[in-house]
Amino acid sequence: MFSVMHLKRCDLCHIDLDGVSVRRGGQTLLSDVSMHIHCGQLTVLIGQNGAGKTTLIRALLGEIPHGGSIRHLDSAGRVLSHLTTGYVPQHLSFDPEMPLTVRDFLAASMTRRPVWTGISKSVRAEVDRVLADVQAGDLADTPLGRCSGGELQRVLLALALNPAPDLLVLDEPVSGIDRNGLKLFLDTLTHLKETRHIAILLVSHDLRLVREYADYVVLLEKNILAQGTPEEVFDSPEFEKVFEPGTV
Numbered sequence: 001m002f003s004v005m006h007l008k009r010c011d012l013c014h015i016d017l018d019g020v021s022v023r024r025g026g027q028t029l030l031s032d033v034s035m036h037i038h039c040g041q042l043t044v045l046i047g048q049n050g051a052g053k054t055t056l057i058r059a060l061l062g063e064i065p066h067g068g069s070i071r072h073l074d075s076a077g078r079v080l081s082h083l084t085t086g087y088v089p090q091h092l093s094f095d096p097e098m099p100l101t102v103r104d105f106l107a108a109s110m111t112r113r114p115v116w117t118g119i120s121k122s123v124r125a126e127v128d129r130v131l132a133d134v135q136a137g138d139l140a141d142t143p144l145g146r147c148s149g150g151e152l153q154r155v156l157l158a159l160a161l162n163p164a165p166d167l168l169v170l171d172e173p174v175s176g177i178d179r180n181g182l183k184l185f186l187d188t189l190t191h192l193k194e195t196r197h198i199a200i201l202l203v204s205h206d207l208r209l210v211r212e213y214a215d216y217v218v219l220l221e222k223n224i225l226a227q228g229t230p231e232e233v234f235d236s237p238e239f240e241k242v243f244e245p246g247t248v
Helices: 054-061 100-106 121-133 149-160 181-194 207-213 230-234 238-243
Strands: 012-022 029-038 042-046 066-073 084-089 169-170 199-203 215-220 223-228
Touching: 012 054, 012 238, 029 042, 029 054, 029 066, 029 199, 029 215, 042 054, 042 181, 042 207, 054 169, 054 199, 084 149, 084 199, 100 121, 100 149, 121 149, 149 181, 181 207, 207 230, 215 230, 215 238, 223 230, 223 238, 230 238
Parallel strands: 042 199, 042 215, 084 169, 169 199
Antiparallel strands: 012 029, 012 066, 215 223
């Protein structure tokens, strides 16, 4: 039995997971996961390797079949028919020698026209807007392969924000980023949740980062062991069973 700390109806729209389970090859990867991901909040998923964090993300993205339900609800608890989801992966595999600028990369997702034939003024303006939203306006003409880790993650964040999502999912997007890039990325997330009222789900192993930035924390070990504010989860006996003392 997991600790239910704040699993209750609130006045925010939210993504509701009820009894989500995933089985594959006779193995249980997730069991009876019930949680809310609220609009305007940063929810962080923590747990050891193999706890089911990536499986839960894939279920949210509709990539794998699952039991239970995943619903988008308004503040009155009514089911909304459409959920737009943006996704930022941990890594992007591409040829760094490819002659592709950040502007080309983003423009390719906004038009059916091949970018090598030219980018229209309207698409160019939209690329500039989404880059400005993630404090990356100066990267437009930078070759994608020359972006630092932090710069590339902000470009991927810009991509995930177009079209504007109801839910933004980030799978360990800050691993390997230097401290300055990390702060800029997380400050950008904070600005987005406060100004756009996006529901954000972040997977992270950096528990100090989680304590500083998270509004809500979910401790996963194939099912939910504890959930609540960072202080509630980190002070719980379930957390002490999973992580070494002094981790945070």
